[in-house]
Amino acid sequence: MLKDMTRAALAAALLVAGLSSSLPAAAQGYPPPPPPPGAVPGAVIVPMAPPAPRVEVVPAPPPYAAVWQAGFWRWDGYRYRWIRGHYVRPPRERHEWVAGHWEERPGGHIWIEGFWR
Structure with a gap:
């Protein structure tokens, strides 16, 4: 027992x-x-590099003040997905858009968000 x-x-x-x-x-x-x-901090490290950016045809600007934000590759947790470019109104007059970009870091690549300056 x-x-x-x-x-x-x-x-x-x-x-x-x-x-x-x-x-x-x-x-x-x-x-x-x-x-x-x-x-x-808070960034997701993607082990593989994003594809080359797609060539976009930029349409004529709208009749109001707007800035073109180019398309980019977004990681969805499984693969890269293309986010198309579009026009956006700046938050204030004379603000400049600084585009987001992918940066290579130890262990992979991270996305640095775009911002208004």
Whole structure:
């Protein structure tokens, strides 16, 4: 009987050990690994480079003040998807659009969002 209880306890311990090894480090009580050098907080590192940008035909501007925002490749978690360019009204007069771009970093590529300056 003692032998059966020992086997059951050992089996339970092995089961728990096997389950905990598949948990993230933080769930096991360990701190997460440090981010790679040059990482941007909250940025997703994509292991493969984006395709070359597509050539877009820029339509005539609208009859109001607008800035053309060129198309770009967006990573959706599985693959790159093309986001078409479009005209946008600037938030204020004389604001300039700085386009987003992909940057190579250790471990892959990250997207740097565009912004108004």
